[in-house]
Amino acid sequence: MHKRGGQHRLAGIVCVLCLFVPQPALEAGKLPSHSACPPTAVVTAVPAVGLVPRDIEIVSPPLIAGEPVVGGELSLEGFEFSAPGSVLTYDYSWRDTLDGHPDGYHRVLSLTPDWRGVTLTGNVEASADDYETTPAPARPVRVYSRTFSPDNRSEFFARTLDGSLWFIPSSPAGRLGMASTGAGKWPKASEMDSAGDFDGDGRHDILTLHRNGVLLLHPGDGLGGTKPLRVLGPGWTGVRDFLLPGDFDGDSRPDVITRDDSGALWLHRGHASGLRPRTLILHGIRPPARVFSPGDFDGDGRADIMSLDAVGRFWLLAGTGSGQAEDPVQAGGVRFRVMSVATPGDFNADRSPDLIVLTAAGMLLLLPGTGDGTIGLPVPLGLAGRDVAELF
Numbered sequence: 001m002h003k004r005g006g007q008h009r010l011a012g013i014v015c016v017l018c019l020f021v022p023q024p025a026l027e028a029g030k031l032p033s034h035s036a037c038p039p040t041a042v043v044t045a046v047p048a049v050g051l052v053p054r055d056i057e058i059v060s061p062p063l064i065a066g067e068p069v070v071g072g073e074l075s076l077e078g079f080e081f082s083a084p085g086s087v088l089t090y091d092y093s094w095r096d097t098l099d100g101h102p103d104g105y106h107r108v109l110s111l112t113p114d115w116r117g118v119t120l121t122g123n124v125e126a127s128a129d130d131y132e133t134t135p136a137p138a139r140p141v142r143v144y145s146r147t148f149s150p151d152n153r154s155e156f157f158a159r160t161l162d163g164s165l166w167f168i169p170s171s172p173a174g175r176l177g178m179a180s181t182g183a184g185k186w187p188k189a190s191e192m193d194s195a196g197d198f199d200g201d202g203r204h205d206i207l208t209l210h211r212n213g214v215l216l217l218h219p220g221d222g223l224g225g226t227k228p229l230r231v232l233g234p235g236w237t238g239v240r241d242f243l244l245p246g247d248f249d250g251d252s253r254p255d256v257i258t259r260d261d262s263g264a265l266w267l268h269r270g271h272a273s274g275l276r277p278r279t280l281i282l283h284g285i286r287p288p289a290r291v292f293s294p295g296d297f298d299g300d301g302r303a304d305i306m307s308l309d310a311v312g313r314f315w316l317l318a319g320t321g322s323g324q325a326e327d328p329v330q331a332g333g334v335r336f337r338v339m340s341v342a343t344p345g346d347f348n349a350d351r352s353p354d355l356i357v358l359t360a361a362g363m364l365l366l367l368p369g370t371g372d373g374t375i376g377l378p379v380p381l382g383l384a385g386r387d388v389a390e391l392f
């Protein structure tokens with residue numbers, strides 16, 4: 001049972017100072033009368049020479065438990081000190097790489113967005129009577145967020161005409177949070193989509209499709225940028241666009257769905273080192289203005305596909321969970337002339353995935369999913385800048 005030791009530690013410092021205050025010589029067996037120095041076993045045991053250091057050995061240093069992800073918690077665990085015959089108390093401290101103490105002296109540290117990118121280590125000091133060990137440091141960890149924006153909340157992306165990419169997280173109230181931009185320009189792609197975590201490292205990724213028929217994975221680094229890109233396979237010529245439903249066939253690996261020029265939808269099942277050859281999901285959907293995947297829109301636990309027709313109606317093509325889709329059913333009565341559609345997952349934190357659309361008038365609207373496969377009342381989020389070319 002470890003106690004928080006901050007107050008004990010302070011008392012220890014006061015007592016050490018007391019040793020340097022001139023005091024009458026102690027009679028053997030009697031305690032000092034100075035009121036700031038409570039009697040201790042050490043003083044009574046060795047009265048004539050004051051305190052004798054004891055050995056407190058570090059048997060094992062602490063480990064940082066918990067995932068170092070924004071919104072999570074870290075705690076110091078697994079440490080062991082040895083001091084035979086003494087009752088130990090413990091002090092905890094967290095240090096960043098600049099040796100600051102950003103959040104005081106707690107065993108558990110809550111990670112806010114400010115922590116992203118910071119390398120942290122935790123220390124535990126043990127003390128017994130008036131002696132302390134040197135700090136036992138834990139192996140450092142670097143804090144990341146799963147998303148491209150630091151908040152680790154649902155987000156969508158806006159690509160501008162000059163090729164830069166903005167990450168727009170939701171606010172706690174389900175509105176627009178603080179947008180940030182990634183480093184540099186993105187390669188000119190005919191299609192981009194956010195993949196969630198495509199490669200399984202816990203950080204969200206982006207896929208881009210290029211006119212030369214190459215699909216690229218841009219693995220997110222959890223710090224707002226990307227790691228070196230990977231080619232997911234050539235031979236994507238004739239692919240008009242693609243969508244990322246998560247796991248569409250129920251094997252727990254994320255898949256890719258493509259649409260060809262005839263409007264047919266194809267499933268490319270993910271496996272350990274890439275994608276398997278495509279299998280047909282549906283022949284051409286008429287009229288295929290846009291196709292995208294919101295995740296599980298009807299609440300049956302299986303990823304779904306949606307389409308938007310030329311007159312602005314939304315359709316749900318419910319996934320069967322085994323790589324096929326049901327016939328289209330209209331997803332409620334909303335109807336918009338839409339320039340672009342983003343699939344941010346659950347943006348307003350009511351546990352149902354939502355859509356965000358850019359209207360022809362330049363307005364960003366939240367189209368909340370109701371959880372039963374339909375779209376609820378649209379919520380205006382604000383005006384998009386004139387230079388927004390695409391949402392995803």
Ligand SMILES: [Ca+2]
Pocket residue numbers: 196197198199200201202203204205219220
């Ligand atoms: Ca990833």
Ligand SMILES: [Ca+2]
Pocket residue numbers: 246247248249250251252253254255269270
């Ligand atoms: Ca799969």
Ligand SMILES: [Ca+2]
Pocket residue numbers: 295296297298299300301302303304318319
């Ligand atoms: Ca579903």
Ligand SMILES: [Ca+2]
Pocket residue numbers: 345346347348349350351352353354368369
């Ligand atoms: Ca929602």
